[in-house]
Amino acid sequence: MAVTETSQRTRLVEMRNIRVAFGGVHAVDGVSVDLYPGEIVGLVGGNGAGKTTLIRTLSGAHPADSGEILIDGEPVDIQTPRDAKHLGIETIYQTLALADNIDAPANVFLGREITTRFGFLDSSAMEDATRKLMQRLNPKFRSFVAPVSSLSGGQRQSVAIARAVHFNARILIMDEPTAALGPAETAEVRDLIRQLRSEGIGIFLISHDIHDVFDLSDRISVMLQGKLVGTVDKDDVNVDEVLAMIIMGKKPGEVTQKDIAELH
Amino acid sequence: MAKTDVSAAGPLPETAPTGAGRSIGDVFRAAEIDARLVGMILALAAIWIGFHILSGGIFLTPRNLWNLSVQTAVVAIMATGMVLVIVERHIDLSVGSLMAAVGMVMGLLQSDWLPSAIGFDHPATWVIALVAGLVLGAVIGGFQGVVVAYVGVPSFIVTLGGLLVWRGVAWWLASGQTIAPMDSNFRLLGGGSEGTIGGTWSWIVGVIACVGVVALQMQRRRERARYGFRLRPMGIEVGIAAGACVAILAAIAVLNRYYLPPLLAERRGAPPGAQISLGLAYPVLITIGVTILMTVLATRRRFGRYVYSIGGNPEAAELGGIKTKRTVVKTFALMGTLVGLAGAVQIARLNAAVSSLGTGMELSVIAAAVIGGTSFSGGIGTIPGAVLGALVMQSLVSGMVLMGIEAPLQDIVVGIVLVSAVAIDTTIRRRTAV
Numbered sequence: 001m002a003v004t005e006t007s008q009r010t011r012l013v014e015m016r017n018i019r020v021a022f023g024g025v026h027a028v029d030g031v032s033v034d035l036y037p038g039e040i041v042g043l044v045g046g047n048g049a050g051k052t053t054l055i056r057t058l059s060g061a062h063p064a065d066s067g068e069i070l071i072d073g074e075p076v077d078i079q080t081p082r083d084a085k086h087l088g089i090e091t092i093y094q095t096l097a098l099a100d101n102i103d104a105p106a107n108v109f110l111g112r113e114i115t116t117r118f119g120f121l122d123s124s125a126m127e128d129a130t131r132k133l134m135q136r137l138n139p140k141f142r143s144f145v146a147p148v149s150s151l152s153g154g155q156r157q158s159v160a161i162a163r164a165v166h167f168n169a170r171i172l173i174m175d176e177p178t179a180a181l182g183p184a185e186t187a188e189v190r191d192l193i194r195q196l197r198s199e200g201i202g203i204f205l206i207s208h209d210i211h212d213v214f215d216l217s218d219r220i221s222v223m224l225q226g227k228l229v230g231t232v233d234k235d236d237v238n239v240d241e242v243l244a245m246i247i248m249g250k251k252p253g254e255v256t257q258k259d260i261a262e263l264h
Numbered sequence: 265m266a267k268t269d270v271s272a273a274g275p276l277p278e279t280a281p282t283g284a285g286r287s288i289g290d291v292f293r294a295a296e297i298d299a300r301l302v303g304m305i306l307a308l309a310a311i312w313i314g315f316h317i318l319s320g321g322i323f324l325t326p327r328n329l330w331n332l333s334v335q336t337a338v339v340a341i342m343a344t345g346m347v348l349v350i351v352e353r354h355i356d357l358s359v360g361s362l363m364a365a366v367g368m369v370m371g372l373l374q375s376d377w378l379p380s381a382i383g384f385d386h387p388a389t390w391v392i393a394l395v396a397g398l399v400l401g402a403v404i405g406g407f408q409g410v411v412v413a414y415v416g417v418p419s420f421i422v423t424l425g426g427l428l429v430w431r432g433v434a435w436w437l438a439s440g441q442t443i444a445p446m447d448s449n450f451r452l453l454g455g456g457s458e459g460t461i462g463g464t465w466s467w468i469v470g471v472i473a474c475v476g477v478v479a480l481q482m483q484r485r486r487e488r489a490r491y492g493f494r495l496r497p498m499g500i501e502v503g504i505a506a507g508a509c510v511a512i513l514a515a516i517a518v519l520n521r522y523y524l525p526p527l528l529a530e531r532r533g534a535p536p537g538a539q540i541s542l543g544l545a546y547p548v549l550i551t552i553g554v555t556i557l558m559t560v561l562a563t564r565r566r567f568g569r570y571v572y573s574i575g576g577n578p579e580a581a582e583l584g585g586i587k588t589k590r591t592v593v594k595t596f597a598l599m600g601t602l603v604g605l606a607g608a609v610q611i612a613r614l615n616a617a618v619s620s621l622g623t624g625m626e627l628s629v630i631a632a633a634v635i636g637g638t639s640f641s642g643g644i645g646t647i648p649g650a651v652l653g654a655l656v657m658q659s660l661v662s663g664m665v666l667m668g669i670e671a672p673l674q675d676i677v678v679g680i681v682l683v684s685a686v687a688i689d690t691t692i693r694r695r696t697a698v
């Protein structure tokens with residue numbers, strides 16, 4: 001148990017003082033967040049708060065201008081999506097980032113295809129792996145040979161999730177994972193997120209939906225206008241206090257009853 | 265109640281769709297046959313039969329079909345590369361001019377530069393000239409690709425510049441003079457009465473092709489069985505193999521029925537009255553080889569997978585960790601290599617390199633790819649489709665020439681067919697898209 005205890009205390013991800021500027025605008029201005037194994041950290045904030053920009057520095061989609069990223073306590077340099085993947089960081093983008101013209105197995109293995117000894121694509125092996133993966137993630141999934149453009153929103157989401165979890169991700173970034181889904185599919189994705197957490201994966205969850213975040217997260221980091229308002233334990237706060245952070249940038253201790261009244 | 269339903273006249277709304285209710289598309293999907301390709305083959309058959317009737321029975325003759333096969337080669341070779349360029353949402357307008365520049369270098373090599381070093385008609389001349397052409401094409405194509413991918417200039421602009429630059433370079437290399445003659449071995453690449461593999465070898469190639477088709481099918485079936493995937497019905501499997509083999513052997517039989525003219529046969533020492541089959545011409549053999557290689561590259565290698573994913577969603581490809589810029593450069597380099605190969609065939613056919621080589625050919629190549637089902641919105645297109653597209657285009661031109669239709673009208677017809685083909689394709693695609 002002692003071993004578990006210490007490994008629990010090692011931070012999986014630590015992002016220190018991250019800055020990203022577009023032109024003269026600081027989209028992310030000195031933000032620090034962290035993540036432990038088997039933990040879900042909700043990242044919330046209004047439109048343009050800088051959540052997605054912050055997280056893109058971790059997924060390699062857009063490198064940070066300055067700041068440090070540590071994985072398992074070690075400083076790392078993430079310049080491209082490939083760098084992030086090598087470190088076990090997988091991302092499910094809000095846009096899903098699927099190539100619509102190719103089929104589900106091709107998308108799951110995009111950039112990491114299974115090949116034969118002679119370097120030919122092993123389509124059967126990839127289809128087989130995708131079928132097994134879907135058995136776990138979405139047993140109703142059947143479209144293994146059709147281009148993903150012909151799939152429903154939920155099925156496309158399944159493909160994006162399958163791609164992220166197949167390669168033994170240790171760190172998962174989910175940007176609005178339920179935005180495009182109906183209620184039943186949303187519930188399925190929530191179950192899946194909990195299941196992944198129980199497997200010891202650390203998850204950054206970005207969402208507009210405060211209830212989604214409250215339901216799933218262990219801790220919540222709130223951003224406003226490119227800056228971190230604060231990070232709180234979910235058990236220590238209520239929805240109103242988090243809303244006050246999102247909208248007014250006030251930490252729970254600073255919030256007055258008048259502020260809460262204004263929110264409603 | 266059930267009995268009443270069954271005996272009731274008219275359609276039964278509650279019955280699940282059965283075999284009778286399946287559309288043609290479903291049948292094709294079950295058989296895993298590319299419906300678009302079948303449609304194109306049918307269209308080609310219609311064009312051929314139509315011209316045969318309209319021309320008074322001179323279109324579907326061994327002689328005309330043999331010529332058609334050779335005339336199609338140059339555009340078809342380049343169209344296989346253009347498919348990948350267009351799939352990647354780019355375009356290459358420089359291929360005609362690049363062909364002239366590279367063709368001129370290959371021409372000068374064998375008529376001017378190499379003879380002064382190793383003598384005219386040296387056995388190594390053709391290899392050196394050909395390899396130089398392929399490498400030069402790859403380098404220039406790759407350079408244009410670098411400007412597109414890394415500098416970020418739109419490919420339309422880069423290759424429009426290339427269209428002007430390489431044409432000028434082709435003229436400047438020999439001050440506009442015609443470079444002739446070509447090396448006698450090199451000339452074989454262009455076909456002609458000498459540049460064929462003859463009747464016997466054509467049959468051997470045909471048989472090897474049939475064995476290859478069957479072996480590929482069996483291998484694929486074994487692999488699917490190994491993973492317990494659904495297999496194609498055996499009847500369809502056998503039907504496809506038999507159909508392919510019959511088509512291959514029929515094509516060889518037709519080409520083998522075009523004989524060397526008696527005068528040339530006698531000059532080669534054949535007894536009077538002997539019939540020497542021409543069979544497959546080298547440019548046709550090259551086209552077939554390129555088609556197979558490019559199809560493998562497009563569908564069975566990582567490179568092809570990346571090209572299609574970039575075309576489908578460039579951002580997704582980038583986020584998937586694909587080196588998209590490098591892939592674009594490779595695609596343009598490959599296009600350039602194919603231009604070099606096509607240029608070699610063209611100057612060998614003409615037995616001369618001229619600075620006007622391939623003028624306007626970029627448009628034929630793009631048209632062939634597009635008629636073959638390549639979509640300008642990216643991500644969609646097949647290599648065999650483009651080759652068929654080239655064959656359709658050449659068939660139209662050849663048929664109209666046989667019918668004595670004057671050139672301006674030919675252009676009008678080809679233009680209308682191009683737009684109609686894409687219009688039909690787009691409509692079908694929109695209807696079948698789920």
